[in-house]
Amino acid sequence: MTTSSETAPVAPARPGLLAADARFAVLCALGIAVFPFLLHPLGGYSTLATQIAIVSIASIGFNLLLGYAGSLSYGHAMFYGGGGYLAAILLLRVSPQHPNLWLCVIGATVGAAILAIVVGAVTVRLYGIYFALLTLAFAQMVYFIVEQAKDWTNGDDGLQALPNALLPMGPWNIDLTTHLPSIDLGPFGNLGELRLWYIFAGICLLLVLMLSRMLTRSQFGEVLGAIRENEQRSTLIGFNASAYRLAAFAISGALTGFSGALRGMFDGSVPVDSLSIDRSGSFVIYTIVGGVQTLFGPVAGTAVIMFLENVLSARTPAWRLIEGLIFVGVIVFLPRGLSTVLKQQRDKSPRGLFVRSLRLSTEEPDPLLKPSGEGHKGGPMSIIETFKLGKLFGRFAAVRDVDFRVDPGELRAVIGPNGAGKTTFFNLLSGTIAPSSGTVNYKGRDVSRTSGTARVHLGIAKAFQTASLYPDQTVRQNCRLAALARVQGSFALQVFRRSMRLDDVDNLAERAMSRLELTGVADTRAGDLSHGDKKRLDIAIALATQPQILLLDEPVAGMSKDEARKTEALIRKLSTEMTVLVIEHDMEMVMGISDSITVLHQGTVLATGTPAEIRDNPRVIEAYLGGHSEAELTHG
Amino acid sequence: MEALFQAMLGGLVLGLIYVAIAVGLTIIFGTLRLVNFAHGAFYAIGAYVGLVIAQHIGVGWAFVAAPIAVALFAVLLDRLVLRSFYDKEPTAQLLVTFGIALVVEETLRLIFGATTQQYRMPEALQGSVTLGPITYPAYRLLFAAGVIVMLALVWLFIERTNYGLIVRAGIRDRIMVQLLGGNIRQASTIVFALGAAIAGLVGAAATPIYSIDPATGFAFLVPSFVVVVVGGLGSFWGAVLGGLLIGELQSLTNLAYAPASNVVIYLCMALVLLLRPQGLLGESEVIRQ
Structure with a gap:
């Protein structure tokens, strides 16, 4: 590939990537190895160092949900405490003679993951306060169940004095409470103060850090971020937002359960407090103080707060007040957390330094944009058709008894006065809302109950009246996300691969951009685009999903005359390759480009016909213009 | 049977406290679009102010001082911290108000200690009233009546005043109200102070019944949020x-x-x-954010 030197920083070859991973792992391992000795001159708590390493894992799990999926859980104690209790119960009940740490910890992690999937199945569709309260509610229910199941959990007293579980490794049974060899390290204490537990916890933390880095950089993390940034757009380019959220919730819950299990095994006890609201709140505090959406923030926050707590809580009753003030101070003055003070936040490098050859963009037919099934018009089969379609909002019928049929390859305009139900009708076609009555058929198949996301995969894509974009991403990345949904499907737990490697995605995105003449601004942040470019980008996003039918809701609204004509020409070109439905008030454009026109009025179809028929239809003139002259209809 | 009546009367008194806190939460959300996790703190501050005044000056003054003190605190909090969070996402609002709740709770613990406290009503109100088969403390009945009267006044405020109009309109369409401009800023301040004052007054008035410790604010807040969600936000x-x-x-x-x-x-x-996400009486148009 001739462009390889340019693409190198964007999609590095595999060996380079591995080297970066290895460097990351070595640096993390060094940090974890040095940490207890740095803590020593500050007060020297080898137990604290181990606890911090363990609890950090829960904070990383919490951050995965809050930082990357954008959901604030107020019930993570159910996973943390739940993991602790499960591990302890496994320890006490399954093999009390030969306690096996692997069994307890892995069993507890799996249990926490199952709990997270069950709870997540009902909570992930909710947002903000509703999500926070419902997770809190479930945590309280778990607390209640644990408190009541006294035979298993010892009620309010918690499970105390657990036997020491051994860690079987091949032929050896390792006792993690063994001290390391005694070596004097001067001001940094003595190596012998540490137990093997710290090494084990440190390795676990290292692995979790690597997992977290991999997740957030993977295709999975990329889509999760897109859903957080603009869920409406994400579902309508074909991502199943609930499935992504649920996956994030399950991973987050499993990591938190893992942490709780380790903590219980290390402490040798599981208090009922590990399930409390305060516990849930502590993960919020650790993560926010350290920095959400950062890899090390949760670890840093956990270390700082747990250390301060250890030092201060014995000396002053005001410790919790200090903690609260730190928390509020960070939210108000450093919304991105403490860890961002230490290093300048790296600019998200614009992904595409490479501009692909524009040779692809010009006139030649495009193999990636599938031509619609039957190219000729008026074929026996419609591409989209509705029967008696209706939508009620309360008692108000926004759309009533609409029979509508579009042939493959047609460019149909849908017009009508404001409030005629045009946008509602489009939402019914795209599946954003469900009809109250009637059906929508796509290629002869009833899709009335098919979700919007699934309809995108069938080939129905929509551009919004108000452009719905990912404002913080580049134009290219906006299109790549849509192309990614087409290539990978509505959900893929693709945590190993980065989407940058997918040539199909690049090709689709580049073509969508060039179709809409956006290649020149490919590396601009979408939020910084002009109004016209935003509207065109919205169409490009829809186009990158490889639609067979494209719904455009007022594509030229708010554009200058020149821009509108330019966009009109682009739409006309698109319509040679796919079916296009367009809502528009710009009559010059409607009359100029449409094969046929449907007029909606008060939620019903008033007339359908060629532009000439519609122009001369007296009922249309009456309804649409309230009796104004024909000239106005022609010239907008 | 008697126990059942007792429980139902107890449920009424408890429920009215929830109603009072929840109404404050709801009107603040409607007008400011602020999800206020610190609302329980207003209850607790009102209760402690009431406690101090009742013990040193007189019970009557407690009912005056508590709402005023809490309203002043709320306005100060609003100006200093919360104002910059109005336009942020709900998660950021939840976090900052949660932090404020934490700070208030711990400050109260430092000042008043962690123990449960209570003040006693004057002799005249300590008696019991016989209602058919059961006798019930007179103060609790008086408290219930007082809260009902207060709620009626709040309802009149919402339905009959210009500020109330802004509250109602804000629940329907926040942006439209902002576009109308003008006195919305002032209205927000008044509504925030009012919501806080209700919580503060109820806190002071309920202390002879439920007693108070620093964690009580949060303990009442969570069920009150549940109430708001069950009833319908706004x-x-x-x-x-x-x-x-x-x-x-x-x-x-x-x-x-x-x-x-x-x-x-x-x-x-x-x-x-799960069954009715907008709440029992919520309007589906109010967006679940």
Whole structure:
């Protein structure tokens, strides 16, 4: 590939990537190895160092949900405490003679993951306060169940004095409470103060850090971020937002359960407090103080707060007040957390330094944009058709008894006065809302109950009246996300691969951009685009999903005359390759480009016909213009 | 039978406290679009101010000082911290108000200690009233009547004044109200102070019944949020219905099987969220954010 030197920083070859991973792992391992000795001159708590390493894992799990999926859980104690209790119960009940740490910890992690999937199945569709309260509610229910199941959990007293579980490794049974060899390290204490537990916890933390880095950089993390940034757009380019959220919730819950299990095994006890609201709140505090959406923030926050707590809580009753003030101070003055003070936040490098050859963009037919099934018009089969379609909002019928049929390859305009139900009708076609009555058929198949996301995969894509974009991403990345949904499907737990490697995605995105003449601004942040470019980008996003039918809701609204004509020409070109439905008030454009026109009025179809028929239809003139002259209809 | 009546009256009193806090939450959300996790702190501050005034000056003054002090605190908080969070996403609002709740709770603990405290009503109000088969403390009945009168006044404020118009319009369409401009800033301040003052007054008035410790604010806040969600965010009558429902549910469960009384309200909320996500009397147009 001739462009390889340019693409190198964007999609590095595999060996380079591995080297970066290895460097990351070595640096993390060094940090974890040095940490207890740095803590020593500050007060020297080898137990604290181990606890911090363990609890950090829960904070990383919490951050995965809050930082990357954008959901604030107020019930993570159910996973943390739940993991602790499960591990302890496994320890006490399954093999009390030969306690096996692997069994307890892995069993507890799996249990926490199952709990997270069950709870997540009902909570992930909710947002903000509703999500926070419902997770809190479930945590309280778990607390209640644990408190009541006294035979298993010892009620309010918690499970105390657990036997020491051994860690079987091949032929050896390792006792993690063994001290390391005694070596004097001067001001940094003595190596012998540490137990093997710290090494084990440190390795676990290292692995979790690597997992977290991999997740957030993977295709999975990329889509999760897109859903957080603009869920409406994400579902309508074909991502199943609930499935992504649920996956994030399950991973987050499993990591938190893992942490709780380790903590219980290390402490040798599981208090009922590990399930409390305060516990849930502590993960919020650790993560926010350290920095959400950062890899090390949760670890840093956990270390700082747990250390301060250890030092201060014995000396002053005001410790919790200090903690609260730190928390509020960070939210108000450093919304991105403490860890961002230490290093300048790296600019998200614009992904595409490479501009692909524009040779692809010009006139030649495009193999990636599938031509619609039957190219000729008026074929026996419609591409989209509705029967008696209706939508009620309360008692108000926004759309009533609409029979509508579009042939493959047609460019149909849908017009009508404001409030005629045009946008509602489009939402019914795209599946954003469900009809109250009637059906929508796509290629002869009833899709009335098919979700919007699934309809995108069938080939129905929509551009919004108000452009719905990912404002913080580049134009290219906006299109790549849509192309990614087409290539990978509505959900893929693709945590190993980065989407940058997918040539199909690049090709689709580049073509969508060039179709809409956006290649020149490919590396601009979408939020910084002009109004016209935003509207065109919205169409490009829809186009990158490889639609067979494209719904455009007022594509030229708010554009200058020149821009509108330019966009009109682009739409006309698109319509040679796919079916296009367009809502528009710009009559010059409607009359100029449409094969046929449907007029909606008060939620019903008033007339359908060629532009000439519609122009001369007296009922249309009456309804649409309230009796104004024909000239106005022609010239907008 | 008598126990049942007792429990139902107890549920009414408890429910009215929830209603009062929930109404404050709802009107603040409606006008400011602020999800206020620090609302329980207003209750607690009102209770402690009431406690100090009642012990040193007189019970009557406690009922005057508590709402005023809490309203002033709320306005200060609003100006210093919360104002910059109005336009942020709900998660950021939840976090900052949670932090404020934490700070208030710990400050109260430093000043007043962690122990449970209470003040006694004057002799005249300490008696009991006989209602058919049961006798009930007079102050509790008076308290219930007082809260009902207060809620009626709040309702009149919402329905009959210009500020109330902004509250109602804000619940429907926040942006439109902002576009109308003008005195919305002033209205927000008044509504925030009013919501806080209600919580503060109820806190002071309820202390002879429920006693107070620094964690009480949060302990009342969470069920009140449940009430708001069950009743429908932004709905006055939703808050009333939800509050009475949750109060009775908790009180009756306590009678039937005490350990479950803390968890039954969450079950109730989970059911409502699953079956009718906008809440019992919520309008579906109010966006669930």
